[in-house]
Amino acid sequence: MRTAATLFCLSGWAATALSVEAWQVDAVIRIESAGRPAAIGDGGAARGLGQFHSAAWADCTRVRAARGLPTYPYSQAFNPIAARAYLATWLAYLGDRFARATGRQATTADLYAMHNLGFGGYAKRGFDISRCPGITKRKTASLTR
Numbered sequence: 001m002r003t004a005a006t007l008f009c010l011s012g013w014a015a016t017a018l019s020v021e022a023w024q025v026d027a028v029i030r031i032e033s034a035g036r037p038a039a040i041g042d043g044g045a046a047r048g049l050g051q052f053h054s055a056a057w058a059d060c061t062r063v064r065a066a067r068g069l070p071t072y073p074y075s076q077a078f079n080p081i082a083a084r085a086y087l088a089t090w091l092a093y094l095g096d097r098f099a100r101a102t103g104r105q106a107t108t109a110d111l112y113a114m115h116n117l118g119f120g121g122y123a124k125r126g127f128d129i130s131r132c133p134g135i136t137k138r139k140t141a142s143l144t145r
Contacts, residue, residue: 018090024108025084027143028091028115037080047077050087050115060090089116104126109140121125 025087032051033039041051052060054074061071069089076082094114098106101123106114109129114122116136125131 020088020095020111025088025112027108028087028112029084031112031139032115037078037083038101047074049080049083050077050090052083052086052090056118059088060086060093063093064089078085091115098127108143109120112136112140112143119125 017052029035029049032041032046035049037049039049039051040047042053045053057077063117064071064086067089070085072079072082072086073086075132091111095106095111097119098104098110098114101128110127113129113132113136116139117132119126122132126129132140
């Protein structure tokens with residue numbers, strides 16, 4: 001069911017419209033920061049609700065700019081509105097890349113694994129959760145609506 005909960009829709013990036021649901025964004029936020037906007041992880045390298053590293057934030061900024069969406073500096077990773085918008089964009093972008101690479105729609109576990117390991121890191125594992133590090137496997141098992 002598609003409702004107002006659909007946060008981000010990218011039509012034209014794949015054969016079909018791709019969207020990320022609010023519950024999927026919330027699920028990743030629960031894993032990454034437990035909903036704490038001021039969360040800092042990875043020895044200070046990851047910030048905010050989505051635990052973005054600066055390089056991923058910069059990549060997401062380019063994606064958003066190319067689509068005419070508002071962009072924010074990395075200092076806004078602690079802003080829950082900006083962080084949620086960026087995470088929705090990033091998950092949709094990763095989901096589209098996944099669909100083009102595999103021919104199937106990404107599950108929420110796939111989206112989390114790509115956010116956690118990077119697209120290339122997940123691709124190196126054959127887009128297979130069972131081949132991911134133990135922590136990633138445990139966290140994907142906790143994903144719920």
